Amino acid sequence: MVNSMTEAVGVGMLGLGVVGSGVARALRDKAATIGQRVGRPVELRGVLVRDPERQRDVEGVSLTRDPRAVLDDPRVQIVVEVMGGEEPAHAYIRRAISAGKHIVTANKEVMAKHGPEIVSDAARCGLDVAYEASVGGGIPVIGPFKLDLLANDISSLSAIINGTTNYIITRMSQAGLDFGSALREAQDAGYAEADPRNDIEGIDAAYKLSILATLAFHARVHPNDVYREGIGGLEPSDFRYARELGYATPLLAIGKREPEGLELRVHPAFVPRGSMLANVDGVFTAVQVEGDLIGRILFYGRGAGAGPTSSAVVADVIDLAQRIGAGPVRPSLAPTDANIRLRAVSDVRTRYYLRLVSADRPGVIATVAGILGERSISLSSVLQKEDVPLEEGGRYAEIVFMTHHAQEAAVQEALEQIRRLEVVPRIGSLIRVED
Numbered sequence: 089m090v091n092s093m094t095e096a097v098g099v100g101m102l103g104l105g106v107v108g109s110g111v112a113r114a115l116r117d118k119a120a121t122i123g124q125r126v127g128r129p130v131e132l133r134g135v136l137v138r139d140p141e142r143q144r145d146v147e148g149v150s151l152t153r154d155p156r157a158v159l160d161d162p163r164v165q166i167v168v169e170v171m172g173g174e175e176p177a178h179a180y181i182r183r184a185i186s187a188g189k190h191i192v193t194a195n196k197e198v199m200a201k202h203g204p205e206i207v208s209d210a211a212r213c214g215l216d217v218a219y220e221a222s223v224g225g226g227i228p229v230i231g232p233f234k235l236d237l238l239a240n241d242i243s244s245l246s247a248i249i250n251g252t253t254n255y256i257i258t259r260m261s262q263a264g265l266d267f268g269s270a271l272r273e274a275q276d277a278g279y280a281e282a283d284p285r286n287d288i289e290g291i292d293a294a295y296k297l298s299i300l301a302t303l304a305f306h307a308r309v310h311p312n313d314v315y316r317e318g319i320g321g322l323e324p325s326d327f328r329y330a331r332e333l334g335y336a337t338p339l340l341a342i343g344k345r346e347p348e349g350l351e352l353r354v355h356p357a358f359v360p361r362g363s364m365l366a367n368v369d370g371v372f373t374a375v376q377v378e379g380d381l382i383g384r385i386l387f388y389g390r391g392a393g394a395g396p397t398s399s400a401v402v403a404d405v406i407d408l409a410q411r412i413g414a415g416p417v418r419p420s421l422a423p424t425d426a427n428i429r430l431r432a433v434s435d436v437r438t439r440y441y442l443r444l445v446s447a448d449r450p451g452v453i454a455t456v457a458g459i460l461g462e463r464s465i466s467l468s469s470v471l472q473k474e475d476v477p478l479e480e481g482g483r484y485a486e487i488v489f490m491t492h493h494a495q496e497a498a499v500q501e502a503l504e505q506i507r508r509l510e511v512v513p514r515i516g517s518l519i520r521v522e523d
């Protein structure tokens with residue numbers, strides 16, 4: 089226990105990778121500023137790593153491979169978890185709480201899957217769990233939901249929340265690269281991992297949406313509740329047509345409160361060129377929120393990297409350290425509403441862009457329009473490009489259908505029937521339009 093207002097606040101850290109090194113450097117280089125903001129020094133007492141013998145680029149840090157040396161250290165009041173992954177990070181956080189430590193974490197997977205339970209267990213012990221860095225890196229989004237936006241009923245969240253996929257999409261859109269080349273470029277630039285599945289399949293975005301939606305809609309949202317499609321199916325021609333039709337094509341994380349229930353989905357989407365979200369390029373990320381009192385607001389910035397992420401982690405450390413000195417910590421936790429229902433993706437109503445690769449024969453458009461019309465899916469426009477060379481060889485026509493609002497289930501049914509047409513060798517893409 090810290091028993092004096094002059095004694096240092098002790099921090100123990102789990103992980104010294106990209107984020108952990110940034111945090112260790114900030115705690116060292118900004119010690120005077122941090123100490124002044126807290127009212128007493130904040131000291132990094134020990135760091136858990138896998139390999140303490142390895143050469144590190146931060147010096148003067150006490151390393152251990154024994155989790156007990158950090159989790160059970162009585163000189164540690166705040167445990168910073170920046171090791172990543174679900175286990176053992178989750179187990180270590182639980183153990184730190186049992187040992188009476190406050191938690192700061194950047195771990196979206198743990199917070200998306202277990203966050204509300206961890207926060208309420210900690211609250212029962214008079215401890216707090218801070219996780220600003222888990223979504224949007226240094227962009228302040230968790231804090232505003234926990235405090236500044238509390239008076240609002242939030243109707244929607246739309247976020248470009250994964251910098252890696254946004255970089256890939258920006259390169260496909262602006263340089264005309266295909267998906268594989270844009271991914272390799274992102275890997276060479278250090279923006280994508282060697283195993284990029286978490287990013288390109290939308291898993292990371294679904295974790296972040298779960299965390300944000302839990303806060304925004306005061307509902308317990310689990311990543312399994314989020315409908316998810318990745319960016320691997322996008323082709324350069326989708327970006328060309330999007331431009332022609334006046335849209336950008338980000339990977340969008342969407343949370344919407346509709347009378348029928350909460351819609352939660354992550355997928356590529358068309359957004360109008362003039363909208364704020366259409367102008368978020370490269371590794372930048374943005375979260376757009378609509379509230380009844382505040383209207384529309386946008387949080388925008390670099391969502392990852394040692395600097396931005398340590399900004400959020402260290403701010404959480406400072407906030408907790410300030411509150412430790414000021415009597416019992418009052419955990420920030422708004423109750424969730426167990427009655428909120430989820431809306432199945434098959435019930436979603438939106439507009440659609442459908443690109444078909446078709447034989448260059450008369451009557452294809454009429455046949456497809458007929459199949460859509462039978463399911464009350466009406467068309468707002470049709471584009472046809474003839475004599476398109478295909479990667480797999482041969483030349484075909486490419487037809488793009490833009491629909492009016494239609495129900496997802498009806499569109500999927502129509503797609504099944506179109507897939508069986510001999511004159512349509514391939515369905516290019518189906519992209520939802522978010523006007």
Ligand SMILES: NC(=O)c1ccc[n+]([C@@H]2O[C@H](COP(=O)([O-])OP(=O)(O)OC[C@H]3O[C@@H](n4cnc5c(N)ncnc54)[C@H](OP(=O)(O)O)[C@@H]3O)[C@@H](O)[C@H]2O)c1
Binds near residue numbers: 102108397
């Ligand atoms: N990178 C970003 O820009 C960013 C942004 C926002 C949030 N985050 C989140 O921050 C967390 C950390 O990310 P990162 O990029 O810093 O990861 P990282 O570079 O891979 O570093 C992970 C660190 O944790 C240690 N570690 C991992 N598993 C361990 C285990 N089982 N036992 C002991 N130590 C272990 C590693 O030890 P060794 O050094 O010995 O290998 C390493 O120091 C993740 O949850 C990530 O999602 C990252």
